[in-house]
Amino acid sequence: MKLIAYKYRFYPNNEQVTILAHTFGCVRFAYNSALGFSKAQYELGNKTNYNDWSKNLTQLKKNPNFSWLKAVSSVPLQQSLKHLDKGFKSFFKSGFGYPKFKHKHGNQSASYMSNGFKWSADKQSLTLAKMKQALKIKWSRTFTGTPSSLTVSKTKSGKYFVSMLVKEDVKQLPVVNKTVGVDVGIKDLAICSDGTKFNNPRLTNKYAKKLAKASRKLAKKKKGSNNFNKQKLALAKIHEKIANCRKDFTHKMTSTLINENQVIGIESLKVKNMVKNRKLSKHIHDANFGEIVRQLEYKADWYGRKVSAISQWFPSSKMCNECGLLYSGKWSLKIRNWTCKCGAVHDRDENAAINIHREGLRLAA
Numbered sequence: 001m002k003l004i005a006y007k008y009r010f011y012p013n014n015e016q017v018t019i020l021a022h023t024f025g026c027v028r029f030a031y032n033s034a035l036g037f038s039k040a041q042y043e044l045g046n047k048t049n050y051n052d053w054s055k056n057l058t059q060l061k062k063n064p065n066f067s068w069l070k071a072v073s074s075v076p077l078q079q080s081l082k083h084l085d086k087g088f089k090s091f092f093k094s095g096f097g098y099p100k101f102k103h104k105h106g107n108q109s110a111s112y113m114s115n116g117f118k119w120s121a122d123k124q125s126l127t128l129a130k131m132k133q134a135l136k137i138k139w140s141r142t143f144t145g146t147p148s149s150l151t152v153s154k155t156k157s158g159k160y161f162v163s164m165l166v167k168e169d170v171k172q173l174p175v176v177n178k179t180v181g182v183d184v185g186i187k188d189l190a191i192c193s194d195g196t197k198f199n200n201p202r203l204t205n206k207y208a209k210k211l212a213k214a215s216r217k218l219a220k221k222k223k224g225s226n227n228f229n230k231q232k233l234a235l236a237k238i239h240e241k242i243a244n245c246r247k248d249f250t251h252k253m254t255s256t257l258i259n260e261n262q263v264i265g266i267e268s269l270k271v272k273n274m275v276k277n278r279k280l281s282k283h284i285h286d287a288n289f290g291e292i293v294r295q296l297e298y299k300a301d302w303y304g305r306k307v308s309a310i311s312q313w314f315p316s317s318k319m320c321n322e323c324g325l326l327y328s329g330k331w332s333l334k335i336r337n338w339t340c341k342c343g344a345v346h347d348r349d350e351n352a353a354i355n356i357h358r359e360g361l362r363l364a365a
Contacts (some may be wrong), residue, residue, distance in 0.1 A: 336349075
């Protein structure tokens with residue numbers, strides 16, 4: 001049994017739009033107030049946790065000035081505190097991503113546990129707490145399990161989505177005898193040891209002119225005016241288009257690799273360190289390296305495949321795949337082809353993919 005998230009778009013009526021807007025605002029307020037309370041207590045030398053934030057939220061609800069917090073379900077408010085707790089634990093574990101205050105101009109979301117919504121499998125209807133009518137959902141695919149939790153979100157372009165977490169059986173793929181090593185890059189997004197290449201769509205460059213034109217138009221509008229909001233929506237739609245195209249390409253590429261190979265060797269890259277290079281950070285973000293590895297790992301777990309992650313310090317590019325010698329000169333990104341002392345001529349990325357393949361098989365064994 002695997003936990004699978006099913007995401008659908010829905011179209012709320014006017015009453016539901018009002019309730020969702022109020023809920024998003026209260027969730028954001030609960031999160032920000034807990035983060036502010038935590039920072040204030042830390043400056044006084046006190047450490048706080050989820051229980052302290054929950055008690056503080058209860059006191060806020062008793063305050064007449066914040067009585068509007070009672071108008072929404074308490075479930076998403078408590079979940080926002082749990083998300084903050086998870087954010088702090090992740091920060092203390094990795095040292096990256098200190099929790100930030102949420103603002104109303106970004107993507108809005110609210111999470112519900114099973115006690116915060118009603119699900120009818122027979123009618124295939126979903127009704128959130130405090131709502132009289134079920135959500136009008138576009139059911140693009142079906143599932144057999146019962147949702148254990150869900151997240152309702154609103155994008156910057158004004159679209160509403162609901163993501164439901166369902167526990168289901170996933171059918172394993174038939175075992176294949178093929179294995180592969182994958183070297184990710186910017187010129188070609190993925191180079192495989194069997195010679196297969198996935199071209200980099202370079203979506204940010206593709207839509208660069210549209211983004212620049214829309215941004216210039218937005219800069220000329222009076223902030224807060226109707227024309228400003230209309231142009232802001234147009235700009236958000238372009239960014240959403242880029243994100244959707246990138247997500248679609250990444251899913252298709254990783255699904256192809258999972259379907260055709262039993263073992264996949266890939267580098268465990270530290271993307272947060274890589275993007276510190278100012279000249280390449282934009283291209284690295286556009287390439288979606290971290291998401292490629294994440295998708296390969298969870299899809300391999302679903303379908304009975306194995307992802308063998310090799311160390312980021314393994315010299316895959318500058319090690320000859322025939323004799324094992326390392327490149328003796330000064331190594332840089334400008335070197336795309338090189339000749340080993342044994343006489344072998346290597347393409348940088350193809351050589352790296354072959355070495356990753358071998359090292360991945362060794363670690364998997």
